[in-house]
Amino acid sequence: MSVVKGKNFINGKWIDSHSGETFESRSPANQDEVLGIFPRSNAQDVDEAVRAARKAFPAWRAVSRIKRGEVFDNFVQMVKKDHEDLSRLMARECGKAINESRADLTEGIHMAQYVFGMTRMPAGDVIASEIAEKDATMRRHPKGVVAAITPWNFPFAIPLWLLGPSLVEGNTAVFKPSEDTPLMGQKIIEYLERAGIPPGVVNLVQGDGEGAGRPLVAHPEVDVVAFTGSYDAGSEIRKVCAASPHKFAVCEMGGKNAVIVFDDADFQIALNASLLSAYKTTGQRCVSSGKLIVHESLYAKFCEEFVKLSKRVSVGDPLNEKTFMGPLINDAGRKKMEYYNDLARKEGGRVLFEGGPLTGKEYGRGAFVSPFVYQMDYDPKFRVLREEVFAPNVAIVPFCTIDEAIQIYNDTDYGLALAVITEDYRKAWRLREECEYGLGYVNLPSIGAEVHLPFGGVKKSGTGMPSAATLIDAVTHRTAWTVNHAAEIKMAQGLKAQIE
Numbered sequence: 001m002s003v004v005k006g007k008n009f010i011n012g013k014w015i016d017s018h019s020g021e022t023f024e025s026r027s028p029a030n031q032d033e034v035l036g037i038f039p040r041s042n043a044q045d046v047d048e049a050v051r052a053a054r055k056a057f058p059a060w061r062a063v064s065r066i067k068r069g070e071v072f073d074n075f076v077q078m079v080k081k082d083h084e085d086l087s088r089l090m091a092r093e094c095g096k097a098i099n100e101s102r103a104d105l106t107e108g109i110h111m112a113q114y115v116f117g118m119t120r121m122p123a124g125d126v127i128a129s130e131i132a133e134k135d136a137t138m139r140r141h142p143k144g145v146v147a148a149i150t151p152w153n154f155p156f157a158i159p160l161w162l163l164g165p166s167l168v169e170g171n172t173a174v175f176k177p178s179e180d181t182p183l184m185g186q187k188i189i190e191y192l193e194r195a196g197i198p199p200g201v202v203n204l205v206q207g208d209g210e211g212a213g214r215p216l217v218a219h220p221e222v223d224v225v226a227f228t229g230s231y232d233a234g235s236e237i238r239k240v241c242a243a244s245p246h247k248f249a250v251c252e253m254g255g256k257n258a259v260i261v262f263d264d265a266d267f268q269i270a271l272n273a274s275l276l277s278a279y280k281t282t283g284q285r286c287v288s289s290g291k292l293i294v295h296e297s298l299y300a301k302f303c304e305e306f307v308k309l310s311k312r313v314s315v316g317d318p319l320n321e322k323t324f325m326g327p328l329i330n331d332a333g334r335k336k337m338e339y340y341n342d343l344a345r346k347e348g349g350r351v352l353f354e355g356g357p358l359t360g361k362e363y364g365r366g367a368f369v370s371p372f373v374y375q376m377d378y379d380p381k382f383r384v385l386r387e388e389v390f391a392p393n394v395a396i397v398p399f400c401t402i403d404e405a406i407q408i409y410n411d412t413d414y415g416l417a418l419a420v421i422t423e424d425y426r427k428a429w430r431l432r433e434e435c436e437y438g439l440g441y442v443n444l445p446s447i448g449a450e451v452h453l454p455f456g457g458v459k460k461s462g463t464g465m466p467s468a469a470t471l472i473d474a475v476t477h478r479t480a481w482t483v484n485h486a487a488e489i490k491m492a493q494g495l496k497a498q499i500e
């Protein structure tokens with residue numbers, strides 16, 4: 001494949017950055033392979049993009065909601081035709097196994113279908129009034145310019161989660177994809193352009209968090225920052241937005257998730273759910289579980305069988321249909337995993353499978369790793385049980401009572417995803433009530449989103465306005481509109497309306 005010469009997309013034109021600088025997108029499975037060269041945007045590019053979005057806002061807002069939605073219908077038709085090519089491109093650009101890349105594409109399509117379908121659903125509510133002759137309605141108004149800043153690990157689905165509801169509700173947007181997946185970011189905008197989105201309604205600025213992300217968040221003409229990524233970046237963004245008189249931040253961030261296996265669990269479901277939770281996307285999902293909390297009665301057998309399965313996990317070329325784990329996204333990801341593998345040892349972990357960096361043959365040109373699995377008794381001091389590793393670093397922790405299981409799960413600053421493996425609905429119910437999470441699963445892995453369900457977390461994981469339906473609340477104002485049909489003024493709460 002030839003190297004793509006990427007551009008920014010501002011006011012309907014594909015242009016270079018004022019910085020004159022570029023950066024490369026290389027395949028994490030083969031760092032010698034350059035997929036594209038992209039503009040390294042600066043504050044001037046960001047300013048142009050935000051101004052274009054601001055200028056396009058009144059006209060876009062005035063377009064019928066149904067017509068705005070039709071852009072996404074066109075988008076879906078085109079993306080469906082190219083589904084396989086785009087999936088393969090994603091596997092190459094972010095290293096996700098091909099089956100997972102296909103699912104990412106499909107999820108993005110589902111989000112576009114959701115927002116298209118939504119445009120023929122009610123756009124507000126009719127609300128009762130104390131006065132019979134009053135009609136009161138709640139209508140949602142778009143907020144203005146949305147900055148959509150996204151991570152690399154779902155380079156198609158997450159941008160659609162953020163851009164779909166924002167644009168369909170009549171906002172305009174500036175999209176900054178991850179610097180690790182600029183090509184997928186460019187593809188999304190190419191398809192939206194072909195689908196008929198007017199100039200200025202969606203703009204693309206490529207670049208990193210420092211050069212492009214920060215000025216975008218700080219820009220006074222941005223009304224909403226819709227961010228998905230790490231807690232460190234998200235917490236900075238929230239502070240910047242809080243200091244502005246009008247800017248709203250909706251942030252979905254990291255996780256330290258767990259699978260809890262009870263003594264009555266179906267053992268095969270427990271093993272499979274744990275494996276999928278720990279190793280899909282090479283442990284680089286916000287909902288990946290690096291903590292398997294297992295009842296002591298099953299503990300020895302579970303450890304033995306889980307390690308056997310972990311040793312069978314196929315690591316390699318993401319385009320190979322048999323690959324379960326592609327590489328980590330980059331060398332920094334591998335160094336981070338090595339740091340936490342060492343920390344697990346220092347904090348008393350008993351290593352069961354000495355995984356880690358793989359070298360030689362097909363592994364030589366990417367950050368390939370095998371799983372690292374260890375036993376660990378719970379202690380609130382152990383950081384490795386509380387912090388996000390974002391790699392296949394897996395602690396298996398024993399518990400005795402349900403109270404202990406809940407404590408071990410909750411003992412982290414994050415609160416994103418939880419899987420419970422049990423046949424006893426009463427145990428599942430207690431966890432549903434007492435654990436801190438945004439996504440709970442019973443007899444399933446801790447991964448597996450569907451776009452029409454809420455997706456987001458609590459504590460350091462999120463600000464509670466996740467994808468789809470609830471993102472609409474973040475990108476719109478709810479307004480009240482009240483009309484009097486009586487021949488005179490009548491007021492609520494018994495307030496006198498006569499002028500004496």
Ligand code: NAD
Binds near residue numbers: 179231252455
């Ligand atoms: P990251 O925070 O490094 O980057 C995310 C995006 O933010 C990128 O586009 C980056 O350029 C930009 N950015 C970084 N610093 C910024 C700043 N100061 N101001 C503005 N923009 C900035 O995250 P990543 O490595 O791309 O993704 C991994 C992280 O994302 C993990 O923590 C993972 O758990 C999280 N994640 C969360 C969800 C969720 O829905 N909760 C989903 C996927 C990933």
